[in-house]
Structure formats: structure tokens, C-alpha cells
Amino acid sequence: MFIPESLLQKEKDHVEGFAPEVAWVTHGGLSPLAERLCVRPTSETLFCDFYSKEVTSYRDLPKLYNQWCSVVRWEKETRPFLRSREFLWQEGHTAHATAEEAKERTELMLNVYARFCEEELAIPVIKGKKTEKERFAGAEATYTIEALMHDGKALQSGTSHNFGDGFAKAFGIQYTDKNNQLQYVHQTSWGITTRLIGAIIMVHGDNSGLKLPPRIAPVQCMIIPIRQKAEGVLEKASEIKDALAAAGVRVKVDETDKSPGWKFSEQEMRGIPVRVEIGPKDIENGICVVVRRDTGEKLEVSIDSLSEKIPALLEQIQKNMFETALAHREAHTYEARSYEEFCDTIQNKPGFVRAMWCGERDCEDKVKEDLSATARCMPFDNNEPIDDKCVCCGKPAKHLVIWGKAY
Template identity: 50%
Template sequence: MSKSQQPLMSEITPQTEDFSRWYLDVVRKAELADYSPVKGCMVIRPYGYAIWELIQQQLDKRFKDTGHVNAYFPLFIPESLIMREAAHVEGFAPQVAWVTRGGDEELEERLVVRPTSEAIIGTMYAKWIQSWRDLPVLINQWANVVRWEKVTRPFLRTTEFLWQEGHTAHETEAEAEEETLKMLGVYKEFAENVLAMPVLDGQKSSSEKFAGASRTYSIEALMGDGRALQAGTSHNLGQNFARAFEIRFQGRDKALQYAWTTSWGVSTRLIGGVIMAHGDDSGLILPPKIAPYQVVIVPIQRGNWQETVLPKAKAVQADLQSLGVRVFLDAREEFTPGWKFAEWEMRGVPLRLEIGPKDIEKGQVVLARRDTREKMPTPLAELQPRVTSLLDEIQQALLARAIKFREEHTSSSATWDEFTTAMEGRPGYVVARWCGRDVCEAEIKSETQATIRNLPFQQVPGGVCVHCGQPAVTDARFAKSY
């Protein structure tokens, strides 16, 4: 290993030593988030929040492009409303926070802090929807939600988290299903093209379905330790919530009928996914499309650098900014270049631009890629197109690398023996035949820790279940998960 390839962040636990500790080190050292005085709740620091804002912008555009509009619904949900959908309450009951007092008065009706907003939104939809002409309703909300979690981890699972939840109502079952799959597709495209995180899209098994949904679909991403992360879900709620909240409309045939609703969401968990999908022992590696700084300029401070190097660095910064590149010029005098290299590498900046007296003599700068650590002297005349194409290359390379990793960590098992062997260590996905029964799935989980992440869309029956030997109804993708 050459010197330039050695990890420099000795303050970060190596991934192979303890992946979970590595993750926490990166979150803290890169200043993405910090623990707060509130149990299970983290503070998203400016650098982490900037990533979230970039995720929001790019997702929001996709929602608007598919015909959705944003709105905002209340944080509190009256107890009576959340009780309406039986499966829904049962699913969320252990996780809700209650408000029982306002000021010094006991509330007549308790309020839950929303763990998700189907109940309150469904109630409003019932008022707004009268006729088939009112459909579809395509609303998204960016919000915080609260779920009383027993075990929390920054970004991956916190008591309060930020997300978006789309809630739509449709005239027909087919339309609702189309919407559910369309938004899953948006998530997949976004995860792969923006987060450079390849995902498997498919259907959740009935035991992992959203509380109250008819069908749940998910995208699943593979993390660097071989465990899978549910990165987004899209639910076809059938008429379950429409019946519970009386979302009814008069159809084209004049008959009164229940609407077909969907909901879909992704959260700040995506940031955790990006960290664990791309990061290495030196820290974070951010895909350019969500990097708060895509390029960091490190001037070499030698001699009268303020008169020579700094103006050039500022000119380069302006040139790149004019292309829409997010650039930070790190002209702090209290740190040496070497320190800054390590620091910005740890914080995942895709491209570093070094500029010193020697470069100015030669009319060039030195570019360094975060993903490959390759250093490239680049003539100033070629800088603009070079930076643009490099950012694009890095974006592509991260996706390609992650796809390769997933391929190397995907296997299939025909027998239970193969399955248990395959599940040892850090296996990634194991594809196997499955009988479709909850009990069998539960047994597999208790014996191997592996769960069904999702089922491929094409469910082809035949053969026998890898675990119980009964007739199989489909392939299933198993993995240990977060």
C-alpha cells in the first residue's frame, strides 16, 4: 500500500475492527450529528443537515414532477382518530408518545405525537373528497415524526426523525397500485442516481408489512458490513384507511364508494445509508450530488501566499462556482495542508483542489479524488470541464463500486445447509425459495438472524422452501438487517 492510500484518520475505528463503532465515529467526527440531552434524539449538525437539504431538494423535484404538491398537517393526532384503523393502532401502539396535559390542565382527549400521519391526513381527506372529480389527491408532507424506540442509532433509528410522507387517494385499486409502484420507482431511481446507492425493489412479506397496509413495497440497500438497510417504503393501503376514516366519493356510476389510498416515505435514515454504503476507514465518502461541498480548495500557504496563491485560489473558486459547483476555499491559517487533506477526506468531499506556488508557476492545480485518492495535476485552462466531468465520474464510480460489492455479496441457497453456511459472517443477500408462511419466516429469523428483506416482483411458484421443505411460492431475498 502506498503512502497515499493509507487511511489517515487514526481517530476513526477501522471498519473491520468494529463496523458499528466506525459508523458512530464517522457521524461524530465528520460533524454530521451529535447526541442531545434528550434520550434517543440527536442533533443534526449543519454539515449533516446540508446533506438532508440536498436530498430534500432533489426528491421534492421528483415529487413535483410526478404531480404531487406539498402540504402540512398537525403534529398531534387525537386518540380517537388513531384508534380507528385496528391494525394500524396495534402496529404503532408500543411506539407512540402521548400528550396528556396542556399547561396545567389534563386534556379531555389524549393526543399522540404522530408516528406517521395516515390518521390525521385520512380524516382531512374524508372532508375534501366528495366526488370522483376530486380524485386523485396527491399530497406530500415534509415533517418530523416520533416513534418511541428502545434502541436508537444516529440517522438509522432515532426517537424523532425527519422524513417525507406522501399520501394519495385514488378512484380505483389499479390507480392506487400504479401510484404505489411509481413512487417506489422514484425512490429507486433517486437512491441509485443521486445517492449512488443501488437498491433492490420488491414486496415486503406480510409480517413486515406496514401496519394497516394491503401491500408494502420497499427498496433495500446493502451496507459495507453486509447488512441490509430498508431505505424506503411505499404502501398500497387498499380501502383499509378509507373505510376507517370514511374517505368516500360518488363514482362515475353515481354509487358511493371508498377511495383507494397509498402512502410512501423516506427519512433521514438515507443519510445513514449513504455513510455505510460508501464510507471507508478514512471516513465519509459523499456522492457529489449530495455533497455539501463538492470541491474543497486547499491553498499551500508558503511565503507571501496571500498575494500570490490566495488570489488565484479565489479566482478558481469563482470559476467553479459559476458552473454551479459547490466549493469551499479553506484558507484557514491555523491548519497545515496535510491536516486539511485528512479533515476534508474524513468529511467525504469528493474532490480536493490543491493550489500552491509550484502550481502557479506551471499554470495548473492538483486535483485529488476522494474515492480513488488519485492525484491529478490539471492545467488551469482545462479545469472547468475537468471538474465537471470528474464529479460525474465519481458519482458513477461510487454506484458502480456499490453494485459490484452487492454482486460479490449476493448468493443463492437451495438447501438449508447451504443457507445457514451462507449466512455466517457478513454475507449480504442470500436468495432462496420460500413457502410464503409467516411462521417459517419467523423460524428462519430466530435460527439465523436473517429476515426477508423483500420478494421480487415476479413471484414464480415451484420447488420447495429452503427452510421447511414445503412447496415454495416465490424466491425471497434474505439478509441480516438494520
């Protein structure tokens, strides 16, 4: 958790990047420390120190580590889930024999994150590379997944960094290769954080509350008894619960003494994907009402077929939530070919703007200054040029960039 100042100082870009936001420990109890300790903002320097002692031969490689921990960044302005001074994350740190292996690992982990966001969280993401201005302090390349929130703001949702041998040279991490030659290792690091909880809230939620994608919902189906004191209602609800649980559904019965209307609203607010309403009439008719949280749609389903219908419905909801989020992103993605059009779009149409860029830092700075927008990434897919000149300065364009205002 604590990094001696001398260790943090070893890689120049890294310390410059993080210095403005680290918290320092200066005292142990009442005694001043001989050397300040920074509260870990990220663990590259600790892993590098460890590798420098641990790695000696090609037989020691690769080193593949992951840790779950909390880190501290002294943010001036905080925002729940998105930007807190202490946050929980996972951080992976690897060391490889070759540059190719490090590049492969960086890409592999970006794809793991993208798949997790899209398939589990139902959040579509754009994979791409950060510009030099936006990349991680000390990295050779930073890959990112960028998501669009419901309000049209971008959220950097996960990153994967290729360090090349920069840290290895700063920390002296060398190994002897098969030809008995000393070589520097090539490193990567990658992470996602609890900020993804914020993304789930902001991509899917509505005015009634959360909407949780079924695959991550702690409770996927809430059974709400109507007139639960009537004979047989709770018994039937419990029977349905057992059948659904046996079919692999995470299910509960709300047996509290709140009114059914209250329970409906509460279940909506908590984002539970499906509710089943069961009362004496339903039991008599063998049919009950099933309500989807994602669309609000009410379905009549025979009680006997619930354990078959609900799992299929959950899959359908998962898919629909992804498609809805994707349609929202597509409807809020624009293109601009002149600076006037670019400014107008960023100021008046919240979302992503696809526009060409010359590759110069000056243009990024100008966009930030004029519009408080940033280059989110240079996308890996759909990156064919839409123009031959930079949207900002008019000089020859080098990259298509996704621009936007970000959290």
C-alpha cells in the same frame, strides 16, 4: 402532530402495529386530558379524517398530498440516523377513485425513491414487495427499496404502501362516482427519512471518513493553497474558484491558517469529492494536482483546463461510487438451497441471501428466531426461482426472497 386516541383506534391493524411504539400526551399543563393524544408516529389517520370531510365527488379526486414533518416512535434501542425516537421525513398520502390508480401511484413513488437513491446518492437498491409479516400496519401491499451497507447489513431505505380501500372503509371516505353511485376511495402513502443520511455514511464511507457522492455534496471541490502566503497563490486560488463556480461546481478555497496536511485530512474526513492543490510551483508550471476522494488517485491537470476537467471528473466519481457500491453488493449476495447452507451463509457471510420461500409465516418466524434475519423483500427483478422447495421447511416454494440481517 397530535392524534386523538379514538382516531388512531379506527383502523384495527394500524393501531395494533403502532401501539407498542407511540408516545402519549396525557396532560395539558396540569390538567389531565379527557382523551389521550398520541404523538404522530405517521399521519394516515389524520389524512383519513381530513379526506372523510373533504372528498364527496369523483371531481375531488385524486388527492395528492406530501408533507415534510417529524414523527415520533418510542424505540427501545436507538441508533444515530437509523433509529431515533424523533425523525424527520417526507410522507405522501393520496386518495384515488380506483384500485388501479392507487397501485400505479404506489409503483410510481417506489420508482422515484429508487431513482433518487441510485442516481443522486449512488446507492444501488433492490425493489420489491414486503411479505405480509413485514408490511406496513394496515396496508394491502408494501413495496420497498432495500440497500446493502458496507458491513453486509440491509437497510430498508424507502417504502410505498397501497392501502386499497381498507382505511376508506374504516374512516368512511366515500365519493359519488359519475353514475351517482357511492364508492370508497383507494389510498396510498409513501416515505423516506433522514435514515438515508445514515445509508450514505454506511455505504460509501471509509476509515478516513465520509465520501459524499458529488451530486449531493454541499462542497464538491475544495481548493487548498500550498504556501498560501507566497505571492499570487491566494489570488490564483480565487481565480480558479471563480472559473469552477462559473462551470457549475460548488467550490471553496480553504484559506484558514491550518497546515496543508491538516487541510487534506479534514477535506477527506468531510467527504469532499475533489481537492485541488495549488502552490507557487504549480502556478509557475501551469499544472496542479487534483485528488479524488473516492479512489485517492492523484491527477496532474493543467490549470487552464480545470473548469472543463473538474465537472467531468465529478460525473465520473458519481458513477464510480455507484459501481463500487453495486460491485460490493453483488460480491455479498449469496444463494442457498438447503437450510444448512442458508444458516451457514447468514451466520458467516454478511450480506443478502437469495432463497426460496413457501409463503408461510412459520418459516419467516423460524428464520427470525434461529438467525435474527428477516425477509427483506420479494424482488421485482431477477426473481426467477432457483429451486422448487422452501429453503426452510422443504414444502413447495412460492417466492424467491432476499433475506438478510437488517438495521
